[in-house]
Amino acid sequence: MELVTMKSILLEAQKKRYAAGAFTFCSLDTAYAIINAANKANMPVILQAGPLECDYAGLFELAEIAKFACKRANVPVALNLDHGDTIDRAEQAIKAGFTSVMIDASKCEYEENIRITKEVVKIASPASVSVEAELGKIGGAEGLIDVKDIEATQTDPDEALDFVNKTGIDALAVAIGTAHGFYKQAPVLNIERLKKITAKTNIPIVLHGGSGTPDAQVLEAIGNGITKVNICTEFLAAMGKAFIDCQNAEGFKFSYPALFEPAKIAGSKLVYDKIKFFANGLV
Numbered sequence: 001m002e003l004v005t006m007k008s009i010l011l012e013a014q015k016k017r018y019a020a021g022a023f024t025f026c027s028l029d030t031a032y033a034i035i036n037a038a039n040k041a042n043m044p045v046i047l048q049a050g051p052l053e054c055d056y057a058g059l060f061e062l063a064e065i066a067k068f069a070c071k072r073a074n075v076p077v078a079l080n081l082d083h084g085d086t087i088d089r090a091e092q093a094i095k096a097g098f099t100s101v102m103i104d105a106s107k108c109e110y111e112e113n114i115r116i117t118k119e120v121v122k123i124a125s126p127a128s129v130s131v132e133a134e135l136g137k138i139g140g141a142e143g144l145i146d147v148k149d150i151e152a153t154q155t156d157p158d159e160a161l162d163f164v165n166k167t168g169i170d171a172l173a174v175a176i177g178t179a180h181g182f183y184k185q186a187p188v189l190n191i192e193r194l195k196k197i198t199a200k201t202n203i204p205i206v207l208h209g210g211s212g213t214p215d216a217q218v219l220e221a222i223g224n225g226i227t228k229v230n231i232c233t234e235f236l237a238a239m240g241k242a243f244i245d246c247q248n249a250e251g252f253k254f255s256y257p258a259l260f261e262p263a264k265i266a267g268s269k270l271v272y273d274k275i276k277f278f279a280n281g282l283v
Helices: 006-016 028-041 051-057 059-072 087-096 110-127 157-167 191-200 215-223 233-248 256-278
Strands: 020-024 045-049 077-084 100-103 130-135 140-142 145-147 171-174 205-207 226-231
Touching (some): 006 077, 006 171, 006 226, 020 028, 020 077, 020 233, 028 045, 045 051, 051 077, 077 130, 087 100, 087 110, 110 130, 130 157, 157 191, 171 191, 191 215, 215 256, 233 256
Parallel strands (some): 077 100
């Protein structure tokens, strides 16, 4: 199957009131783990890579890995640049074959965020590539950006409407109380703010920092407009734990399948469970 746009996946999720899972990958094994889980769930999925993954594995290389892995897919799969930090990186992702790019200029002043985002939309639209942007600041570290909790500001609903109208984006990542990475204390999502944002805008809304967010709050967020949930840390942790555990098992002998297959299986199980949960009863 060929890669599809993220917009097509999110509009379907918006219509059916569920959320698509978006999972960070950096290799063929991690891409297969994600796609195998999506096939099992029979639900669309989003592969994504941010600046850290692109710098580690190569942006063009990751695009080729995703295209190759997608041949195993029986469901729609999109490839998204997560937290694109510059216009140039977004443009390179489009040239490489990403079907969606996120431009994260949320650290900039509001008008500058609009200007940068509009420039990316201008580049992406002729290539039929979806654009996600962020408004407000989500706490924690993501890629090359680190927002301290005390500095985090939540998305203003009126600004969200203005931002969407002025930029022409396809999806909006909002700050409503989540943070990147594992939490030191349980978050409290601002569902009332999310309701206002959803009521004022008519595009898919994205929840970043999904790892470790309490299930009940995630489900409530999906019920109030979230159509995409990003997962990175939990996926990495599941694979990392299995990678260590397999070496401690009695009789373990080093081989590529013995070392890497348990991690791939553990990661795939985590992805399947998340997709099933986000599907809101459809799986």
